[in-house]
Amino acid sequence: MSLNIVVCIKQVPNPDYFSKITLDPETGAISRKNIPTILNPVDENAIEEALRLRERFSGKVTAISMGPPQAKEVLDWALTLGVDESVLLCDRAFAAADSLATAYVLAAGIRKIGNVDIVLCGNESVDGATEQVGPQVAELLDIPHICNATDISLPNGRQAVVRRNIEYGHLTIEGCVPLLITVSREINQPRTATAEGILTLMDKVSRTWGVKDIEVDNDAIGLAGSPTRVGKSYEQKLERERMILTGSVDEMVAAAIKRLKAEALV
Numbered sequence: 001m002s003l004n005i006v007v008c009i010k011q012v013p014n015p016d017y018f019s020k021i022t023l024d025p026e027t028g029a030i031s032r033k034n035i036p037t038i039l040n041p042v043d044e045n046a047i048e049e050a051l052r053l054r055e056r057f058s059g060k061v062t063a064i065s066m067g068p069p070q071a072k073e074v075l076d077w078a079l080t081l082g083v084d085e086s087v088l089l090c091d092r093a094f095a096a097a098d099s100l101a102t103a104y105v106l107a108a109g110i111r112k113i114g115n116v117d118i119v120l121c122g123n124e125s126v127d128g129a130t131e132q133v134g135p136q137v138a139e140l141l142d143i144p145h146i147c148n149a150t151d152i153s154l155p156n157g158r159q160a161v162v163r164r165n166i167e168y169g170h171l172t173i174e175g176c177v178p179l180l181i182t183v184s185r186e187i188n189q190p191r192t193a194t195a196e197g198i199l200t201l202m203d204k205v206s207r208t209w210g211v212k213d214i215e216v217d218n219d220a221i222g223l224a225g226s227p228t229r230v231g232k233s234y235e236q237k238l239e240r241e242r243m244i245l246t247g248s249v250d251e252m253v254a255a256a257i258k259r260l261k262a263e264a265l266v
């Protein structure tokens with residue numbers, strides 16, 4: 001039993017620098033200039049799960065990303081971790097896409113890869129965080145999906161048994177391949193890159209596909225294909241005062257009471 005697995009990965013701004021993201025006061029556009037980027041954290045878990053499935057059943061793992069040319073960095077990282085091939089979906093026509101137009105292009109790329117058994121995604125990105133892309137890709141590929149997986153087993157290689165947490169327990173859901181699964185961070189502990197993995201990078205296949213390489217309707221991609229409209233963007237002003245107390249517990253309690261009394265709050 002051999003599995004053809006695709007893992008969707010996204011390059012995102014490093015959350016440590018979110019406070020440095022600015023808004024253009026005129027246009028409201030987000031400026032991510034000079035903000036370092038990383039692989040979306042839960043996508044590392046999706047890569048790890050894909051590699052574990054391949055190790056168990058054999059087959060191939062392809063990492064795919066839609067993004068600007070620099071998104072190749074996260075695809076190269078995936079290749080050093082052990083992914084077999086990568087596809088970057090990169091074209092100016094894809095820019096300014098919302099989650100639906102992003103999923104549409106990803107689905108077209110996955111269709112071009114062909115005969116895919118399992119598509120793995122993270123459950124959410126740390127920047128957009130809509131949790132929509134995985135389910136939308138599944139709908140566009142007309143395959144079932146299961147979200148927020150904390151465990152995936154494939155007893156016979158075709159029937160997936162997926163566990164996901166819910167508020168007061170967990171659900172176990174079964175589904176047949178082909179299917180799409182979004183994973184949560186608890187699912188595994190991602191491996192780290194090895195020197196051997198880095199050395200294999202040169203021998204791996206990395207493709208870049210633009211609008212002419214995949215079958216897409218030009219009206220369904222980029223800004224034109226995005227039904228979401230951003231009404232207004234604004235910077236939230238924190239007007240509450242913050243006070244950090246230091247010292248022993250008794251000293252901090254005494255200082256807090258003194259301050260609350262001074263403000264006539266107690």
Ligand SMILES: Cc1cc2nc3c(=O)[nH]c(=O)nc-3n(C[C@H](O)[C@H](O)[C@H](O)COP(=O)(O)OP(=O)(O)OC[C@H]3O[C@@H](n4cnc5c(N)ncnc54)[C@H](O)[C@@H]3O)c2cc1C
Nearest residue numbers: 008066096097098099121122124125128129130131132133
């Ligand atoms: C009107 C509008 C305009 C926008 N314009 C821009 C823009 O110009 N530039 C910009 O960077 N963003 C832009 N965005 C944000 C961008 O569309 C979203 O980041 C993107 O749609 C993914 O949604 P998400 O981050 O909420 O993903 P989620 O659904 O939270 O992500 C879940 C998972 O889906 C997969 N995934 C998500 N995105 C990708 C991807 N691109 N490639 C591969 N896998 C992916 C990953 O596995 C991820 O873990 C815009 C959004 C809107 C609404």
